[in-house]
Amino acid sequence: MSSENQELRAVGLKVTLPRVKILQILENSDTKHLSAEDVYKALIEAEEDVGLATVYRVLTQFESAGLVSRHHFEGGHSVFELMSDDHHDHIVCDSCGKVEEFFDHTIEQQQERIAQKFGYKITDHSMYLYGICAACQAETK
């Protein structure tokens, strides 16, 4: 039995072809952040006959199940990323759209302190740095 099957069962989702395929796409993609459209295109390419509505449905189910997390980058629409236990933040290139990830202990600690100061019990946080990456800086020279 494939590992995808187990993962789906583990979170209480029935094992269906669309769900398995979408999970595989997320796992095998080299870009970590995929929009619903991206996933749909990947399905088309793989000659899998899965409707766009199903993609949206399944991604939302995956989110509720804690398999993926949904991000709203600047500009609005959702991108999805496989959940992993290693938390990280994002740095995005305004020019080419590249997204890199980082983890910074100092920042994490500081966030905790701030939350305490305000009396909040933190459930989540997001941090995005926007800028021009080295490659794009070189280009415009």
Next chain:
Amino acid sequence: MSSENQELRAVGLKVTLPRVKILQILENSDTKHLSAEDVYKALIEAEEDVGLATVYRVLTQFESAGLVSRHHFEGGHSVFELMSDDHHDHIVCDSCGKVEEFFDHTIEQQQERIAQKFGYKITDHSMYLYGICAACQAETK
């Protein structure tokens, strides 16, 4: 001449009734973050006959002009906030939706360091902490 008029001229926007009214609404609102719909509702209440399309247009113009900044809180759609020269980040209550602001020097510094490490030239950043505020924590007890 009203201060709104001056502000508009200062950023090179022609002084018109919709723009003045919308600016006033942003300035006088007790919630700092307003969606286009929020602004529109406020206009209706003030019996100002301004179309929704104009609200979107004006808010976008205000953004380009640097009068307001646009945020994409979790859940998608845009909210606008009057620009002020004091930069700050946000802490949002998942339960009641309250938004508070903070500025933390350590975090700002650290972001700069991270950007350097990745070779990015930072243009902007956003940071959101999500959690349950003190009041809401008390309620569920």
Next chain:
DNA sequence: TTTGTTGTTGATTTTAATTTTCGATAACTT
């Protein structure tokens, strides 16, 4: 202050992302 030019407006249409609906179908149970 009238007039002319140009930018702005409101109503409506359009777009794009996402969600819902619903009959057909596939997954798990017995």
Next chain:
DNA sequence: AAGTTATCGAAAATTAAAATCAACAACAAA
């Protein structure tokens, strides 16, 4: 294998936001 129930795909519906366009208002010049 058969029944129950969730899931699916296609298409329609919804939503936020942007674009269109003729009527109109702001500012400048006469």
